[in-house]
Amino acid sequence: MSQGEAILQVQEVSLSFGAVQALIDVSVDVYAGELLAIIGPNGAGKTSLLNVISGVYRPQRGRIVFMGKERPRHTRPYEVARQGIARTFQNVALFKGMTVLENLMTGRALHMRRGLFSQALYWGWALREEEEHRAYVEKIIDFLEIEAIRKTPVGRLPYGLQKRVELGRALAAEPKLLLLDEPMAGMNVEEKEDMCRFILDTREEFGITCVLIEHDMGVVMDISDRVVVLDYGRKIAEGSPEEVRTNQDVIDAYLGVVHEEG
Amino acid sequence: MEVLNSLLVGPLRDIVSAPVFFAEVVVGGLMAGVMYSMVALGFVLIFKASEVFNFAQGAMVLFAALTLVGFMERGVPVGLALLAAAAVMVALAVAIERVMLRPLVNQPPLTLLMATIGLTFFLEGFGQLLWGSNVKELDVGIPDRTFDVGGMLLNQFDLVAAAVAAVMVALLAVLAQKTTLGRALRAVADDHEAAMAVGVPLKTIWVTVWSAAGIVALVAGIMWGAKSGVQFSLSLIALKALPVLILGGPHLDSGRHRRRSHHRRGGKNRRSLLGAAGRGGHRELVRLRAGDGLSAI
Amino acid sequence: MIYRETGQFKTSYRRDQAIFPIAQDRWFVVAALGVAFVVVPLVANEYWLQAVLIPWLVFSIAAIGLNLLTGYAGQLSLGTGGFMAVGAYAVYKLTTAFPELNVIVVFLLAGLFAAGVGILFGLPSLRIKGLYLAVATLAAQFFLIWLFNRVPWFFNYNPSGTITMPPRTFLGVMVTGPEATATVRYLVALSFVVVFALLAKNLVRTNIGRTWMAIRDMDVAAEIIGIRPLTTKLSAFAVSSFYCGLAGALVFSLYLGSVETLAFDITVSFEVLFMIIIGGLGSILGSILGAGFIVLVPIFLTNVPRLFGIEVPVDLAKEVEAMVFGGLIVFFLIVEPLGLARLWQIAKEKLRRWPFPY
Numbered sequence: 001m002s003q004g005e006a007i008l009q010v011q012e013v014s015l016s017f018g019a020v021q022a023l024i025d026v027s028v029d030v031y032a033g034e035l036l037a038i039i040g041p042n043g044a045g046k047t048s049l050l051n052v053i054s055g056v057y058r059p060q061r062g063r064i065v066f067m068g069k070e071r072p073r074h075t076r077p078y079e080v081a082r083q084g085i086a087r088t089f090q091n092v093a094l095f096k097g098m099t100v101l102e103n104l105m106t107g108r109a110l111h112m113r114r115g116l117f118s119q120a121l122y123w124g125w126a127l128r129e130e131e132e133h134r135a136y137v138e139k140i141i142d143f144l145e146i147e148a149i150r151k152t153p154v155g156r157l158p159y160g161l162q163k164r165v166e167l168g169r170a171l172a173a174e175p176k177l178l179l180l181d182e183p184m185a186g187m188n189v190e191e192k193e194d195m196c197r198f199i200l201d202t203r204e205e206f207g208i209t210c211v212l213i214e215h216d217m218g219v220v221m222d223i224s225d226r227v228v229v230l231d232y233g234r235k236i237a238e239g240s241p242e243e244v245r246t247n248q249d250v251i252d253a254y255l256g257v258v259h260e261e262g
Numbered sequence: 263m264e265v266l267n268s269l270l271v272g273p274l275r276d277i278v279s280a281p282v283f284f285a286e287v288v289v290g291g292l293m294a295g296v297m298y299s300m301v302a303l304g305f306v307l308i309f310k311a312s313e314v315f316n317f318a319q320g321a322m323v324l325f326a327a328l329t330l331v332g333f334m335e336r337g338v339p340v341g342l343a344l345l346a347a348a349a350v351m352v353a354l355a356v357a358i359e360r361v362m363l364r365p366l367v368n369q370p371p372l373t374l375l376m377a378t379i380g381l382t383f384f385l386e387g388f389g390q391l392l393w394g395s396n397v398k399e400l401d402v403g404i405p406d407r408t409f410d411v412g413g414m415l416l417n418q419f420d421l422v423a424a425a426v427a428a429v430m431v432a433l434l435a436v437l438a439q440k441t442t443l444g445r446a447l448r449a450v451a452d453d454h455e456a457a458m459a460v461g462v463p464l465k466t467i468w469v470t471v472w473s474a475a476g477i478v479a480l481v482a483g484i485m486w487g488a489k490s491g492v493q494f495s496l497s498l499i500a501l502k503a504l505p506v507l508i509l510g511g512p513h514l515d516s517g518r519h520r521r522r523s524h525h526r527r528g529g530k531n532r533r534s535l536l537g538a539a540g541r542g543g544h545r546e547l548v549r550l551r552a553g554d555g556l557s558a559i
Numbered sequence: 560m561i562y563r564e565t566g567q568f569k570t571s572y573r574r575d576q577a578i579f580p581i582a583q584d585r586w587f588v589v590a591a592l593g594v595a596f597v598v599v600p601l602v603a604n605e606y607w608l609q610a611v612l613i614p615w616l617v618f619s620i621a622a623i624g625l626n627l628l629t630g631y632a633g634q635l636s637l638g639t640g641g642f643m644a645v646g647a648y649a650v651y652k653l654t655t656a657f658p659e660l661n662v663i664v665v666f667l668l669a670g671l672f673a674a675g676v677g678i679l680f681g682l683p684s685l686r687i688k689g690l691y692l693a694v695a696t697l698a699a700q701f702f703l704i705w706l707f708n709r710v711p712w713f714f715n716y717n718p719s720g721t722i723t724m725p726p727r728t729f730l731g732v733m734v735t736g737p738e739a740t741a742t743v744r745y746l747v748a749l750s751f752v753v754v755f756a757l758l759a760k761n762l763v764r765t766n767i768g769r770t771w772m773a774i775r776d777m778d779v780a781a782e783i784i785g786i787r788p789l790t791t792k793l794s795a796f797a798v799s800s801f802y803c804g805l806a807g808a809l810v811f812s813l814y815l816g817s818v819e820t821l822a823f824d825i826t827v828s829f830e831v832l833f834m835i836i837i838g839g840l841g842s843i844l845g846s847i848l849g850a851g852f853i854v855l856v857p858i859f860l861t862n863v864p865r866l867f868g869i870e871v872p873v874d875l876a877k878e879v880e881a882m883v884f885g886g887l888i889v890f891f892l893i894v895e896p897l898g899l900a901r902l903w904q905i906a907k908e909k910l911r912r913w914p915f916p917y
Binding site for chain 2: 633635689690693697825829832833836874875877878879880881882883884885886887888889892893896
Binding site: 127170173 | 573770779784785
């Protein structure tokens, strides 16, 4: 993928919890339409970076520019979502008491505008809105091949399917940028292949830019356009999968070479 | 201006003009605080050890007092009746663990809270069914005479209550510091899985803590019962103390962080616990609940 | 083989999203409504209407209200009695201050007052969660009851402190006051239950209900997918308090006729909570079933021994009742947290397959 316009710019972000430095001066640009992978050893700050982007953590320093607009410091996570950033979680975070369909419909909550009273009456605008969104959600159900479990409570689904439903919920929000936190963790080879296909198709069909955290290097090398490597909260490398694979710092980080820091 | 004057200056003037009366009111307030703190202590015990918000603590106070009076009414001497009532409270703790807590392990805290509300009703009904529902007098021989200290009227009963509360807190502190189980309890108060990992069964912890809370409830029941008779309203005492206990809390949000940091300062905590019970200040109690509790004991 | 959905195809999302997608369910509901509106008024006597059916209906609305907040939005409230009191006292003040106002409008306004108070006491829910919030709502309960006891304006300086519902008519029929017949009051209460149960059902199956459940199931994830916690929680408090206020208004004007604050004390909060635990958390039908259960148990406990010629003293019955309620709560929480509504659902699923085992 060529270097188009940057949809998201993370600029010199630092985040710390007490004495622990989770991110140190990290800058990452995400270009429209690309699939960017973030890799790094455990505790490198990958999930922290995702949390900063989705507004869960507020970094002590640094700027975040999304779609050309700098994000004010006190932006809440729901505002970030409404600007067009959706995400999935490392541990599945579906709404356990609801069915698959309801979970996906909840993903569209941020597009729903009808008020309390017309919803209570289930009449007119609210009814039409409900049907429109149902149609969109059905498209995603179709895309993810989960028609048969539409009305199953998500708690009863196997782990792999739950992950797929979670992807569906994120897609239902029609995001411009999709953050995937280890979408293939704990899956077997077959499930991983399915998930890879869905992620690639997502980009093709919906034109969504993806940022992906993944541990499986094979997967990363196969599907990502660019790779960013974090280690101890710092960005140590960035480039095409090929460049990153041969980078000496990256190899050291993964092999656990002793750090010569201060 | 006048309003401000009457609000801000007036009371001060009254204090200066009648210092003895002021002291009397303060002492009276503190003594009421001591009485409430005895109920609150049982509540803190359970909450810190198992994160269960035991709504039934008040009902346990009622149940314990009813049991004690029930034995005494049937001609059991005071000392024996006390032992028997304590035994009943321990048996109750075992039963609660078996029937209610064990099947609800790993349920959300709200479910457990609702279960203890059910327990409240059950204990209130059961206690009164067993021992009768009329108001009973409880006389365990605590002197109740007023005397004069420098013109200030003090009540012997209140002093005894304060002493009992202090002894109870000290006793719990010693037990938690010196016994193996107490140490284990302190070590695992925050983390049930860690508890099982180091080989302390959750069952033992729950039975121990609920028994301790039951005996604390018995002591509270004796003091309250001797003061105002053993009756249904005992069950409501804890309820009345609860909102104050929680709402006065300055750091509701950061409870978890505070708890962690407090663990490292065990020594200080013990003093604040003693301080709370001794002085009966609600704010102190709140600090306890939010941060210290069992780690202090 | 009678109750099954085979052969009923849905050709539009609208049909699929209907409240009762299965035809037999629709017939069942129509039949139940027919019985409730036509048969019951014809056959039920004064005792049944006044002691069983009217309290069942008015408390159903309170139970639905609490279930919206606790069962759907996951915010435990122990202040139900207080919010009901707001509704009752609002009705009293409104009817005495504006005698011309239509009584149905008064009921709805009373609900709105309660909604306002609910929003006020729901504000802490943004900062505090779970147990702490439960205790904050308990404080609301104590505060509201204290307020209605202490401020004479609320009971129009009546020396006895009780409030009495003045007689009011609707469409020329006396619906409140001593002249109103039990049948009329029953029908008014029933209409309110039917309408507001339907509205609640609509709320929980559309966007607002889904956002409530999202906050209940996982509030962090809910916020990250774009649900604003502030408006979501406050809307739950508002709607729930509206229902509780309406229920309080009906308890006062249709059921008891004249009340003191005692009618809305903390015990009522607990009883409504018991209704939704036993009926089923997160179920509108369950709220109604649970309300019936809690209303019927005391009657059952006093009447069954009487059948055998045993007269149970009042306080003994009260104690046994408390034990039974307490025991049942623990039992349902352990064995069937989804309550009677879930048992009903299981029965339906069984019926669907009958007579085949699978």
